[in-house]
Amino acid sequence: MTPDPFTLSHWYAIGRIEDFPNGYKGEHRILSTDIAVSHHGELNVTGPEGSMGVQTRYGHVWTTLSRDPRPLYNMPEFEEEGRRLVTAGAIAVRCSGLRAVENFLDMAHFPFVHTGILGVEEHAEVEKYDVSMGAAGDEIWATKCRFFQPMAAAAAEGGQVIEYRYRVAHPYSTILYKTCPLRDGHWDLIGLFIQPTEEDECIVHSFVLVFDEHNTDTDLLHFQQNIFLQDRMVLENQVPNKLPIDPRWEMPTRAVKSHGVTWSTTRFEKVA
Template identity: 25%
Template sequence: MLIEHGALRHHWYPVAESTDLGVPGDETPIGVKLLGEEYVVWRGPDGRVVAAPDRCTHRESPLSIGTVADGCLTCPYHGWTFGAEGTCVLVPSSGQGKPVPPKAHLPAINAQEAYGLVWLCPAEPHGDIPMISYDSNPEYRRINTGVDVWQTSATRMTDNFLDIAHFGWVHRDTFGNDDLFEVPKIDLDELDDGWYGYAYEVEVGNDKGGAQSSGQEGDTVHRRMSTGMHLPFTVRSTIHYETGLDHIILLCSTPIDDTTSYFTFVVWRNDDFSVPAEEIITFDRRIGAEDKFMLERVPGVLPLDQQATASVQADKASVEWRRRLAALVAT
């Protein structure tokens, strides 16, 4: 099983949006699953995200069905209460002022917020959360889109997001057209912000939904694009239109288990902010739904063994990503 490789535990994965934790005065814990393990996530007394195994240290009740008040998480079974970094601050049955046993504290894991998302790393991080420098540029707005569950492997998803050969087939109802069948030669290179991948130019379909996103009229529209990878399962797509509009997409695939994943995408745009965010991402959601429909019909985990499947020049980015992922899990 891929998720049993310990090396994957040393990397960051988005599991929820920051807004899923509620707002001050109305906080809530959430339960998530990452690499086969259940975790509870909440916002602590200092406002920072706390994550720990979703089991109370007392009698292993799921803490995600508990409550949060003033940043402290209370177990619904016996009222044991946990604060910053999972520290147990109250055992009601022992009375006030009594010492808390050392084993009462939760073994918290690494948790951070970035780009409106909650990211977890179960073990000592071996790297940073992928860099998106557009997030600190005031000329760009960020649009979050929610977190969905896909019944497919994160390996299948990452392979798909690195691939452009499926555009003319899977995305016929959005931007695909017959001119997208043949893929030009792909040259892999370092991109900006630590991403690795390839740049290309393409003419895509521009239906009503596409025109809303591109801000241009006409049956087709020209895009300068790049597709980049960040181990283990994150992909960035940049779209630059001839009008000067940029549309940047962070595509995140998080393994719940070997064949189920969280999916979320985040968009950055340097538009005039006049079009409502929901209208902007409607087109991208349609594209994602096309990918989901296809991937949920492909069983199992994508083999990392390159000899297990056939590949051609158009698959160059995915072949390199699989090579790097295989080397990562072999450590």
């Protein structure tokens, strides 16, 4: 299946900047398409139709199959003084990248998948939260999300109610803004840059961008990988492994549908 125009129009992360040192040459894949990446003085990405766009941002290398891509979204927090960026590496998951975004946004799984860390079964209720589209109409924000967490971050001590904001900056990129346990009025960022390799396979590049003076980078890395690998097991066992967007099946993801996204999604008729 050829990816729909909206899916094709985005930039996708393919790895951390340090994964492509000078002299690097390797094969990669996005949207069921083989691409070659090389670094000889500058980074080059080549696809079936020749040279492709490439940029380095947010600690990662990004590319696009589109000749006229939508601009990569802004995260001004990357410019803020005092923050630490930890990139957690490329982790492959046998599911639609859209599924990985859906799971990331779903607070209801915290007490059962991340028991004792991001949730406890005694506090399983998800309170009402607000959902809005971003100014340009191509982002989704979920705000005023509140959840009780026994160990919300590597730097957290004891349980607390944490306020969250979720941002879906593009269909395969999602960022969580959570109240910083150490600094009032600031948000810590945790995000996924998803590289969809096939409709039902993806590589997840994740990052943590936080104020934290107590933990080493490796402490933060272990915390993040521990959480994500708990998710991976669940993601790989979801049926169907593409994102169901039919109202007869599961709650449809309206935002995905409104942009005409079909790639990596599935409809009721096809499996019934």
